[in-house]
Amino acid sequence: MDVLEGKPLSLSFYRYGRPVLWLAAMLAAVLIFWPARTLRSDNFILYLPEGARTIPIQSVGRVDYLPLLQILNLFVHVDGMQASQSSLRVWFGQNDVQIQLGDKKVRVNKTRVTLQAPVRAENGEWLVPLDFMASALPQLTHQPVQYRVGARRIFIGSTKPGTFSVHLKALATGADITIAFTDKVSIKTEASNGRWIVYLGGHPVEPLESSFQFQNPFVKTIQFDDQDGVPKLIVAPASDGLDFFPTLAADGKVLEAQISKQQPATALTPLPPANPLVAPPVPPQAAEEQMPAVEGSASLPLVILDPGHGGPDTGSHDKNGVLEKDLVLSLAMQVRAALVGSGRFRVALTRSGDSDPTFDRRDEVANVLHASAFVTLHAGDFGSASPRAVVYTFEPPASVETASPAPAGLPQLISWERVQELHLDSSRELGTAIEQALGAFRGLSVPKLTAAPARVLRSVNAPAVAIEIGSFAPDTDATLFTSSSFQQQLAGAILNGLDNFKKP
Ligand SMILES: [Zn+2]
Known part of the structure; x- marks a missing residue:
């Protein structure tokens, strides 16, 4: 993550409210626990209707934690606290939260919530893992949250993120x-x-x-x-x-x-008009008008595989210089081999080399070839060490009504931008089938299917999903993801998902 240095930053977009610090509690906790430890510090961002707030993340081992009292102080006025060496209880209004050192289970009001990592205390602060924000905080603040697993930001209340x-x-x-x-x-x-x-x-x-x-x-x-x-x-x-x-x-x-x-300083004299006889430079993909080859027998359902990025758009990269565009292309090749090898699907790729088709071009390939399913492949940063695969379906912009199919007998008149909205249900069925198949892949954690406004899915006239594997980021090592055994297992799981989606 790139952090700005030196320069004061403009805060004009957000109004910061009064900081509420509950000093007595902090001080008491500081006195009880003092083992200093060098911790990496990044911030966790909370987007609230009144603006964004930050809380420093404390990484212990490979787990990211947040100080519980700092979280609560952003939302409520704490009425009371009971702390011992090994447990903390905090209450406010009708709410009550109890945590136990070294225990994943926490009590939130009347219910018991199991966190992904045990509660810790470091440098005098009670720490809860990041997933507390999604699994416990909504019950305490009575406000909905939007949280993408592994992300270092959360959207609270009426704050709905775009992308x-x-x-x-x-x-x-x-x-x-x-x-x-x-x-x-x-x-x-x-x-x-x-x-x-x-x-x-x-x-x-x-x-x-x-x-x-x-x-x-x-x-x-x-x-x-x-x-x-x-x-x-x-x-x-x-x-x-x-x-x-x-x-x-x-x-x-x-x-x-x-x-x-930059124009040189002398360029105040107007530039000579462009010579109309000289053709302007043509972008590389403009020549690519042919449809890609389709493999497999014509009676079979056609799956379009879309390796993300390509050409000058390399996507993300890992710490060894593995590029996302190369990783997802080799993954797509493995999926193609699995699907064609099964004899149950036809396959075409939106790119098989290092080209960078536009989003519209990728969708056009699916639509012109009459795809039965569209799968785009990406690798991304989940901020977590354990291998993960996330399946997304398209989320239409909130501002417009969802398009509905025209009544029978009437011609379909729908703009190119809204084509995928006709397939949201079947896309979710496809996404669920793939999510479940990936979930059977040992050692891979697969969160529940989610929707995201992924632009490449927007105009696909077929069930369409995005699969993102990770964590793949400049500070991670992608050796596992580049191994052919991992890629073959993943390809096998995607084949199983497609089999379960479309029983011909
Ligand atoms: Zn990507």
């Missing part, structure tokens, strides 16, 4: 970046330490991937960062002397930015 997708178009003299948000945002930009920072205001966002890496002579990475409670995109140019021109389009939902060589 965004990033696309890079390589040009001969620069690069065009398009960032499509699901909800309206506002931006404020500044240059700092040789990078461009785009502060995001308006609707809060939850990144599906927090780091985008490119092999491009103009732009190196785009990273989402909200570690200080201020969400922002940090754009790192690949060299000096470049200009960055961001604009908002589509009613605040699309950020378009051009990166180009």
Whole structure:
């Protein structure tokens, strides 16, 4: 995670409320426990209707913890506390929470909640693992939460996150970046330490991937960062002397930015008009008009496999330099082998080499070939060490009504942008079948199927899901995921899921 250095940050998008610190409790706890330990410190971000707050994360071993009293103090006024060497009880209003040192089970009001790791005490603070925020906090604050497993942020109450997708178009003299948000945002930009920072205001966002890496002579990475409670995109140019021109389009939902060589100071004289006889540079994928090859016998259901990213868009990477685009392509090849080898499916890939089809192109492949199912493959950061696979279906933007199929006999008139909305039920069936099949894969943790506004699923005219494996991030080692035994097991599980979804 990239953290800004030195520069004071703009807080204009969020109003910070009064900090409520319950000093007596903290002090008492400090006196009881004092074994100092060097802990990594990152922040956990809470998005509340009135603004974002941060709580320092304390990592003990491989588990991330948060101090319980700091969490509670953000929401309530604590009425009383009973602490011993090995247990803590805190109450407020009708609520009561009891935790026990070294115990995963905590008592929240009348119910018992089992956390993913035992309660600890470090540096004088009672610590609960991150999953407390999703499993216990809603019962104490009586407010719903939205939490993506493994994420270091949570959205509370009426705060519903949107998300965004990033696309890079390589040009001969620069690069065009398009960032499509699901909800309206506002931006404020500044240059700092040789990078461009785009502060995001308006609707809060939850990144599906927090780091985008490119092999491009103009732009190196785009990273989402909200570690200080201020969400922002940090754009790192690949060299000096470049200009960055961001604009908002589509009613605040699309950020378009051009990166180009700086004009020399003498360039006040207008540039000569472009020679109309010289063709402009053509992006590599413009020539790719043919449909990809389909393997398997024509009577079988067709599965479109979509390895994410490609070409200059490398996706994320691990600490050994394994690129997401390569990992998901080799995974797709294994899935293809399993599906074709079964004799029960036909298969086509949206890319089989290092190209970068647009989202629309990937969807077009599925629609033109009349896919029975569409599976996009990604690898991402779950902030957790244990191998995980998460299955998503498409979540339509909240602002519009869900499209419904036209009554029988009437022609289907639905815009390209809303095609997937016709298939949400069958996509969920497909997602559940794959989630259950992956769940049988030993050593892989598989959270429940969730919905996310994944742009690549938006226009697929068939049941469609995204599968993301991880944690895959610059501080993780992807050796397990690149091993062919892991990939074959995963491919086998995806085949089982597809078999259970579509019994022909
Ligand atoms: Zn990805």
